[in-house]
Amino acid sequence: MLDIFKNILNKKKKLTISDKDKIAALLGTNAEALEAFEKAYHKEMLNEPVSDNLFAVNAKQASGMQEHITVEDAFVSDLIDRIVAELLQNTTYYTYKDGKSSSRTYHVLSPSTPVTKEEIMALPAELRPQLTGDLMIRDIKDDAYPALIGIYTDYRMEKDPKKKRQLYGMFRQGLELQDLDEIMYRMLEMNQNSIGNWFPQLTEAVSEHSFFQIPDTTIIKVPLTMLQLARLDYFTLTRTSLEIVDRFCEKAFHLDREKEYFIKTGVFSSKYDFRNARVSGAEEVRTLGEYLLYIQFQSGCYAHYDLSGRNQPVMSGQGSTVEWVVREFIQDKEDNPTIYKGLPLHTEYRVFIDADTDRVIGISPYWRSDVMKHRFGHEEDQDSPHQIHDYITYSAHEKILTERYNANKERIIQEVEKLLPDLKLNGQWSLDIMQNGDDFYIIDMALAKNSALNDCVPKGLLRDAEEDWIPKLKETSRYVSDEDICVCCGTPVPEGTMICANCQAKLH
Structure with missing residues (x-):
């Protein structure tokens, strides 16, 4: 098995799909050979040089x-x-810990005087922090939110479908790339897919039943000035700035350096290279803040046109959050093989629900065969050692995944439908469930319309979801005081105004 990877690494042998299937068939019936294959992969391939491709x-x-x-x-x-x-x-x-949840605000003893710009500038450039509680570095002095709201207004009013899509793409891209301001921060909070907008409701529903479990989880709203660091080039951040993020996260998440964690942003785990998501060992836990900051930075880069030329399409959505998440790491009870550079290949279920009618409208294997084999065996990087490994590993383990899925699918549907009346959400959602031995963990949710595999929902049942990115701002911002924002054009208007002076929209 070691020779296979050495040959692949040295490009001495190009494997066809037929070759990969033959190896998978062998490994699927020989547990010792599969274990040797896994060990060879981890030894030979997971310490490769750093790529010049950011993604x-x-x-x-x-x-x-x-x-x-x-x-x-x-x-x-x-x-x-x-x-x-x-x-x-x-x-x-x-x-959420040990089945109990709480929402709180940190109130620490603040320094008697805030850190000033003069104190920062007195340091050598390589030691200067690029943020404080109130100060941050921006590329552009003026706030970006007026232009963004203008684009969003044009999108709302546009009738031509093609132009409407273009405007929406520009809005979402700007929301993830422009320098942050207070109103943009509030706009990002509106993202329904971000974990803070559905996780509390999920934990309440699960607490009324005994079948499903949820990993211990802490969610924080990242301070605006720290979140702005992810809008800068990560590799230009000073050691002092990174140390601030590390110390902040260690305190905010109450980290234990002896424990192992799973981390993600409010919408993006970057688990498809599992070294992003799994944090273990004292030094990794100490620098966990850097991991989260890098994931946030990288997620925003998916929306950047200048970076899209490296075989990477422009995508928005991964960076639309103000939240970071640290969860307990669920140890694998089944000794599953891995894909995606270390991710245990658990049996997982994606269940589509209608929270308005309290019923399941579709279910699919999360690791669905046609999708996975296409990803690993028929895309541009199909000859990469990582994709070869994942194709073979997935194919060898496919029978077990299928058997577990079929054995539990109906029970999963029944148990989900039991908790739906207690789930205080509106609309249609996907619900991701991971099996670990006899335990079933609900690990993620998202709007059904944004979720892959929604083709399992019968035609006519899947509905679109309305989005609203304009926050209501009253006495909460230095930009707007005692005012709201017109939902049609984004213009601040005094409280109690009946008609917007800018676009003549009726407000009440």
């Missing part, structure tokens, strides 16, 4: 590329702690 660089590699030095200067270290205290102050979080 192939994972968080572990990115963190390793940074200079990890101990901050010995007492003044700098004290400055870092003061900034962390500023950031923690009033940071809100939601936690």
Whole structure:
């Protein structure tokens, strides 16, 4: 098995689909051979050099590329702690642990005086923090939200389908790439797919029943100035800035360096290189903040035209969140083989639900055969050692996945329908369930219309979901005081106004 990977790595042998299927058939009937195949892959392939393609660089590699030095200067270290205290102050979080949930706000003893720009500029450039609780670096001085709201207004009013799609794409791209301001932050909070907008309702519903489990989870709303760091080039961030993020996350998430964690943003786990999502060992946990920051940075890059030439299509959605998430890591009870550079190949179920009618409208294997084999065996990178490994591993394990799925599918549907009356959400959603031995964990949700595999929903049952990206702002922003924003044109209007002076829309 080791020779197979050495030959693949040295490009001495190009495997056809038939070759891969023959190897998979052998491994599927020989557990010892499959284990040897896995060990050979992990030894030979998971320590490859860092790619020059940003989308192939994972968080572990990115963190390793940074200079990890101990901050010995007492003044700098004290400055870092003061900034962390500023950031923690009033940071809100939601936690679910041991079947109980709570939502709180951190109230820490803030420094007597905030860190000033003068203090920062007194440091050498390589030691300067690029954020405080109130200060941050932006590429453009003016706020981006007026232009974004203008594009969104044009999108809402446009009748031509092609132009409408273009305007929506421009709006979503800008929302993920432009420098942040307070109103853009509030707009990002409106994303229905972001975990904070559905997870509390899910935990309440699950607590009324005994079948499903949910991993221990902490969600924080990332302070605006810290989230702005992800709009900068990650590789230009100073060691001091990264140390601030690390210390902040260690305190905000109450991390234990002896534990192992699964991490994601509010909408994006980047688990398709599992080294992004799994954090273990004292040093990785200590620098967990860098992992989250890099994932947030990378997710926004998917929407960047300048980076799309590297065989990477322009996509928006992965960066539309203000939340970071740390969860307990669920240890694999079944000794499953892995795909995606370390992700255990559990049996998973994607269930489509209608929360308005409390019924299941579709179900599919999460790792559906046609999708997975096409991904690993018929795309441009099909000859990559990673895709060859994943095609063979998936094919060898496919029978077990199928048998487990078929054995439990009807029970999953029944148990989901039991909890739906207690799920206080509206609309149609996908619900992702992971099986681990005899335990079934609900691990993710998203709007059904945004979810892959929704072709399993019978024709005519799947509905579109209305989006609203305009937050209501009353006495919450330095930009708008005692005012709302017109949902048609985005113009701030005084409270109680009946007709918008800009677009003449009726407001009440």
